[in-house]
Amino acid sequence: xxxxxxxxxxxxxxxxxxxxxxxxxxxxxxxxxxxxxxxxxxxxxxxxxxxxxxxxxxxxxxxxxxxxxxxxxxxxxxxxxxxxxxxxxxxxxxxxxxxxxxxxxxxxxxxxxxxxxxxxxxxxxxxxxxxxxxxxxxxxxxxxxxxxxxxxxxxxxxxxxxxxxxxxxxxxxxxxxxxxxxxxxxxxxxxxxxxxxxxxxxxxxxxxxxxxxxxxxxxxxxxxxxx
Numbered sequence: 001x002x003x004x005x006x007x008x009x010x011x012x013x014x015x016x017x018x019x020x021x022x023x024x025x026x027x028x029x030x031x032x033x034x035x036x037x038x039x040x041x042x043x044x045x046x047x048x049x050x051x052x053x054x055x056x057x058x059x060x061x062x063x064x065x066x067x068x069x070x071x072x073x074x075x076x077x078x079x080x081x082x083x084x085x086x087x088x089x090x091x092x093x094x095x096x097x098x099x100x101x102x103x104x105x106x107x108x109x110x111x112x113x114x115x116x117x118x119x120x121x122x123x124x125x126x127x128x129x130x131x132x133x134x135x136x137x138x139x140x141x142x143x144x145x146x147x148x149x150x151x152x153x154x155x156x157x158x159x160x161x162x163x164x165x166x167x168x169x170x171x172x173x174x175x176x177x178x179x180x181x182x183x184x185x186x187x188x189x190x191x192x193x194x195x196x197x198x199x200x201x202x203x204x205x206x207x208x209x210x211x212x213x214x215x216x217x218x219x220x221x222x223x224x225x226x227x
Contacts, residue, residue, distance in 0.1 A: 021060045027194060027220025028053045033076045035212030050076050052216045063118035072107040094149035102141045109135020109178060125186040132179050137202060142169045174210045177201045184222055192222040
């Protein structure tokens with residue numbers, strides 16, 4: 001009995017690979033970063049929709065299940081303005097009035113996807129994949145801050161306004177958990193149109209500059225490379 005179980009453990013993975021297919025996906029779209037150190041409840045924050053691009057290799061073990069190696073790119077651009085300054089003991093005021101925040105995100109991860117329309121074991125021209133996995137965000141960027149301070153003279157006869165600028169780079173790596181949903185429709189024997197979206201839960205920990213999550217929507221093509 002032990003020999004039979006051992007044989008199954010050795011040959012089952014090989015059998016799954018022999019029956020599977022290898023594919024490539026390419027897509028692009030838009031994304032929106034949620035939360036993070038650039039935002040504050042008392043600040044006027046402008047957040048634009050950012051470009052999103054991605055690629056991935058996936059292996060279909062069956063019409064219902066596949067594993068993938070995924071790569072994604074997002075460039076986040078944000079501005080923060082603050083109209084209120086903090087009052088100083090001498091009667092003056094100081095604070096950051098403007099911050100320009102740029103970050104390039106590269107995500108790499110592993111995913112597993114279940115085809116909700118392929119649970120019967122048959123290939124269909126339309127597939128609906130729901131998936132999740134593990135990934136890491138590699139971030140690199142910089143922030144430029146303009147600060148203003150108003151110093152009152154001791155004799156109260158005038159004041160001096162100081163304007164300073166500060167540019168600082170940042171780089172960090174944070175883990176994340178992606179959740180995805182995509183609809184794929186075969187348009188050629190080896191090509192399918194893909195429309196999808198997802199959300200990345202960013203596990204930032206103590207990284208203050210990291211966003212809390214990312215929403216994205218994409219469209220692209222899937223190619224069957226080998227079967």
